[in-house]
Amino acid sequence: MGAQWKHAGQVANANKKGQIVGKLTKEIIVAAKMGGANMDSNFRLRAAVESARKASVTRDTIERAIKKGSGQTDETIVYELVTYEGFAPHQVPLIVECLTDNKNRTASDVRMIFRKGQLGSIGSVGWMFDRAGVVEATHKDKTLDTEGVAIEAGAQNVEPLEKADIPDGHIGARFICDASDLGAVSKFLGEAGWAVSLSELSYLAKSYPELTPEQRKEVSAFLGEVDDNDDVHRIYVALK
Numbered sequence: 657m658g659a660q661w662k663h664a665g666q667v668a669n670a671n672k673k674g675q676i677v678g679k680l681t682k683e684i685i686v687a688a689k690m691g692g693a694n695m696d697s698n699f700r701l702r703a704a705v706e707s708a709r710k711a712s713v714t715r716d717t718i719e720r721a722i723k724k725g726s727g728q729t730d731e732t733i734v735y736e737l738v739t740y741e742g743f744a745p746h747q748v749p750l751i752v753e754c755l756t757d758n759k760n761r762t763a764s765d766v767r768m769i770f771r772k773g774q775l776g777s778i779g780s781v782g783w784m785f786d787r788a789g790v791v792e793a794t795h796k797d798k799t800l801d802t803e804g805v806a807i808e809a810g811a812q813n814v815e816p817l818e819k820a821d822i823p824d825g826h827i828g829a830r831f832i833c834d835a836s837d838l839g840a841v842s843k844f845l846g847e848a849g850w851a852v853s854l855s856e857l858s859y860l861a862k863s864y865p866e867l868t869p870e871q872r873k874e875v876s877a878f879l880g881e882v883d884d885n886d887d888v889h890r891i892y893v894a895l896k
Contacts, residue, residue, distance in 0.1 A: 688725025789838030792854035861894035
């Protein structure tokens with residue numbers, strides 16, 4: 657799996673959809689704070705906005721988030737990135753990134769969630785992952801050779817996107833590159849007509865434990881509980 661774990665069917669109800677909108681909005685705010693409001697140069701922001709649009713986040717909500725993050729309002733941005741490492745059931749390693757305005761609350765929530773797993777210290781499972789850039793994008797030309805595109809873009813590897821992430825009549829791919837090349841790969845794809853929906857530094861598992869179907873179901877249920885927390889932003893897990 658080349659990017660963060662995604663909750664299957666996570667827009668199944670109104671409450672879940674509202675939670676997803678909140679997380680997407682938070683990503684836009686942080687992306688705008690870190691790289692400014694210009695989507696031509698801020699590839700993380702461009703990807704965040706594209707993801708928000710796909711999730712039917714309103715234009716007004718997106719614009720307010722960009723203004724808030726880029727300092728065009730009087731509101732103070734206090735989100736901090738906090739990272740946790742540990743194991744899901746059956747010793748499946750994972751890294752959880754949270755964006756929070758209250759680290760004590762988040763730490764308490766994470767400890768509670770990990771009662772069904774095993775919470776570790778920083779570095780306890782990080783060595784089981786590689787740090788890399790990941791760009792997810794789609795294109796309306798289904799005849800494109802994604803391996804050739806990856807070479808031109810400067811990516812080291814490419815893999816197909818899940819069908820659910822690809823609009824009808826399009827092709828989708830996940831491009832994996834060196835962390836230092838993330839901006840260049842995103843820029844190339846954008847200029848080549850690809851719609852970039854994700855552009856981020858990611859953690860890629862080096863290996864994957866063997867699981868039975870029942871064990872996999874148990875791990876997925878645990879990951880769903882982790883993802884249900886409002887402060888959880890990204891989940892990286894050694895699960896195919």
